[in-house]
Amino acid sequence: GENVEQHPSTLSVQEGDSAVIKCTYSDSASNYFPWYKQELGKGPQLIIDIRSNVGEKKDQRIAVTLNKTAKHFSLHITETQPEDSAVYFCAAEVFNKFYFGSGTKLNVKP
Amino acid sequence: DVKVTQSSRYLVKRTGEKVFLECVQDMDHENMFWYRQDPGLGLRLIYFSYDVKMKEKGDIPEGYSVSREKKERFSLILESASTNQTSMYLCASSYGGAGNTIYFGEGSWLTVV
Numbered sequence: 001g002e003n004v005e006q007h008p009s010t011l012s013v014q015e016g017d018s019a020v021i022k023c024t025y026s027d028s029a030s031n032y033f034p035w036y037k038q039e040l041g042k043g044p045q046l047i048i049d050i051r052s053n054v055g056e057k058k059d060q061r062i063a064v065t066l067n068k069t070a071k072h073f074s075l076h077i078t079e080t081q082p083e084d085s086a087v088y089f090c091a092a093e094v095f096n097k098f099y100f101g102s103g104t105k106l107n108v109k110p
Numbered sequence: 111d112v113k114v115t116q117s118s119r120y121l122v123k124r125t126g127e128k129v130f131l132e133c134v135q136d137m138d139h140e141n142m143f144w145y146r147q148d149p150g151l152g153l154r155l156i157y158f159s160y161d162v163k164m165k166e167k168g169d170i171p172e173g174y175s176v177s178r179e180k181k182e183r184f185s186l187i188l189e190s191a192s193t194n195q196t197s198m199y200l201c202a203s204s205y206g207g208a209g210n211t212i213y214f215g216e217g218s219w220l221t222v223v
Contacts, residue, residue: 001169009150032209043114043200043214044153051209089152091212096141096160096204097168098212102152 002027002094006101013080014109021104023090024072030092033066033073038087038103047088048075080108113137114215116201122221129188131218133201139213140206142184144168144176147198147217156199159184160206191222 003026013019025033031052036044050057050064050073057064061080066073077084085108090101117132135142141160145153145168155168157176165176173195177185184203188195198219204212 004152006152034211036214041217043216046211046213049211093208093212096206096208097155097158097166098143098202099155100145100153102150 001097002030002092002099004090004092004099004101006090006104008104009102010105010107012107012109015080015082017080019077019080019084019106019108021075021088021090021106022072023074023092023101024070025092025099026071027092027094028068028071030094032093033064034091034093034098035064035075036089036091036100038089040086044089077106080106082108082110084108114201114203114213116199116215116218118218119216120219120221122223123188123191125192125222127188127191127222129191129220129222131186131188131199131201131220133184133186133203133215134182135184135201135203135213136182137203137205137213138181139203140181141204141210141212142178143202143204143212144174144184144186145200145202146170147200153200156186188220191220193222196220196222 034049
């Protein structure tokens with residue numbers, strides 16, 4: 001099945017700085033790549049997604065890039081705020097099933 | 111808004127007990143999923159159902175079974191709970207077909223003692 005690797009496992013940034021989380025996947029059949037944010041004690045919430053026919057997508061301070069040739073995709077958060085502190089997961093979909101990375105714990109220091 | 115409801119947020123069970131985790135979604139989604147979340151391991155797929163009474167094994171199905179008798183409800187069953195099944199369990203759902211967003215419940219924390 002699909003293998004999704006995510007780096008780094010922890011990331012600490014100063015408020016206002018940018019944060020980048022990177023993921024790679026193995027199955028070239030994957031065509032849909034969502035990103036989730038999980039706050040303490042809650043289920044993951046979708047924050048942005050990208051499909052394979054698009055190279056980049058942006059939503060306010062969050063952007064995602066996809067390189068299908070290299071099989072990697074990245075999440076970029078600009079002007080980070082303390083409320084961005086959470087665990088972030090990348091995922092890749094193959095034939096209706098979703099495979100997740102191991103998560104990145106982002107800490108934004110005020 | 112999509113709502114995926116997991117009936118039990120926190121459970122403590124004894125080794126050997128049969129455990130039922132229930133999940134209900136209100137969006138008429140065809141697909142439903144059970145994931146297990148452990149620190150450093152991310153979310154691992156236990157079982158996937160793409161229709162009533164239809165199921166597929168995920169990456170870690172051993173020790174688990176599932177039931178989907180109605181479209182909106184997907185149950186995870188631990189036939190004989192063991193301490194290594196202590197974990198957070200997440201239910202999710204999505205429309206059928208490729209490229210549809212998956213929505214999660216709030217999770218069920220299970221401790222097996």
